[in-house]
Amino acid sequence: MDTKLTVVVVEEDRDRAIAIVDALKDSVDCDVFVISEASGLGRKIAVHAPDIVLIDVDNPTRDMLEELTLASGPLERPVAMFVSGAAGGLAQAAIEAGVSAYVVDGLSPARIRPVMDTAIARFRMVRQMRSELAETRRALEERKVIDRAKGLLMKAKSIDEDAAYALLRKTAMNQGRRVADVAGAVVTASGLLG
């Protein structure tokens, strides 16, 4: 009963995978394997005969794992998606944190719990980092577009930088749009006209 759990993590990003493996090993007595490539996913998972498979909710290859939930799957033993299990609100918490899990039927909720708690905490952190990164990137992109629009306006209207920005901001406010969107329109229009 108390044999070591085998956990497979499907994750392309090496750093994220390492972070998840470390977190799992620190808190649960388990063997963790990482699969990073989508090709032959079912076969690769079957090699490890895992008790639990963890995968990012946003990973498109998740659908391949759904095959394992059918009895004839490559694991050759019944696998149920975790969310169908009896472990209460854990499923929803997992999905909100960005992780989905596939668990071999018959594994007791008490043994699933620590793995899931750790995975949920780790995925939540990773997800937050990722959305912050995306936000930073977007802000940078917008910065660039606004700078180009400012430059175009300065040249076309012979005004200084502050006046160019004020013009962008005023137009955005009048039209109920974001400054970055107005700047994007200026850049596009200038491309068409120029």
Added chain:
Amino acid sequence: MRTVEISVAFMPLVDAAPLIVAQELGFAETEGVSLDLVAAPSWSSLRDMLAFGRVDAAHLLSPLPVAMALGLGGVSTPISAVSVLSANGNVLGVGRGLERRLRDAGYGFDFADPVKAATALAVAGNGDRDRDRNGPIIFGVPFPFSMHVELLRYWCAGTDLGETGIEIRTVPPPLMADALAAGDIDAFCVGEPWGSVAVDQGVGALILPGRSIWEFAPEKVLAVRTDWAETEPDLLGRLMRAVWRAGRWLGNPDSVGAASNILSRKTYLDVPAELIDRALSGDLTVSASGDQRRVDHFVEFHAGAASFPWRSQARWIANRLRQSHEPAGGVSLDAAAAVFRSDLYRRHLAASGADLPGASEKLEGSIRHPTAVASLNGGTILLPDRFFDGRIFDPSGVE
């Protein structure tokens, strides 16, 4: 009227068009709702988003809610398919290896005859392959519970392919071309634009449109949680009417260009409009060398009461699913068929101008020519719904 936001999950596919158009062209706004469209990375996450309340409505594979009602595949939240979003729209294709062998054997890629195609494939799939693997041809499909799987199984069972059998493997639609190029699969059945993407990337050729197997197959449905349908009847009605009007607009050939442009946007399908245009216009490019094939009603959003959720369609699906899976105990075919809510369709679309067929079941596969049927406004003409083998499915004939 106060504008209320309804969150709707979709997969990036041509047949998500009614939802996208409803929002983009103001059909939703007219009904006082705004659709917050959420692109899902996979069918399983889309199903979970709907089941766990992250979204209120979704673009769903027509067999998925039926499978859920049969207790298949894990999640069992009761889901209602309130209307059909699209009929048909899938393509079957093969990788370069099989394409070459088919051409060498003189197969003409007529894109029309499923019996001939199966015979040619059964021959080409045998013997030395371009790779060191014997055994059945491996078809990639988007999801285990999908019309793609059902069409493949039905086709295979009634043709020479049934002898050798086929293997079906799940591959997410956007990865289908890669899987074909990598040799993970030999062939595929997928919704557009992903078949055309494979053709344009030079990794495969199309052999059949889905409708050559079943001429009027319900492909995607508009799905909501059954409890949401009960607690928010007013919102549901507004959503259904907006989507129905979008479908009617899409059914007009003049809309094709505009629709392709809207769908091609980065937030939706993020592929060139020209690729989307092929499915919407029915002018498909079937091979990398540019062969063109014309398919009328390749995907249908409106004509032939396309959006009406026939109980007999759900019953056909349930019957097929039951033959290939072991349903969880005690679910009757009646209960599974009741997932297609022709009752809600009638209730919410009666005042919208949608014509409502007099019956909620029909003999699937029995219509050979456009046929006028009894309906509310007397204007319903059903389009042919023939199965390729000519068989007729009588919904009252199975228990």
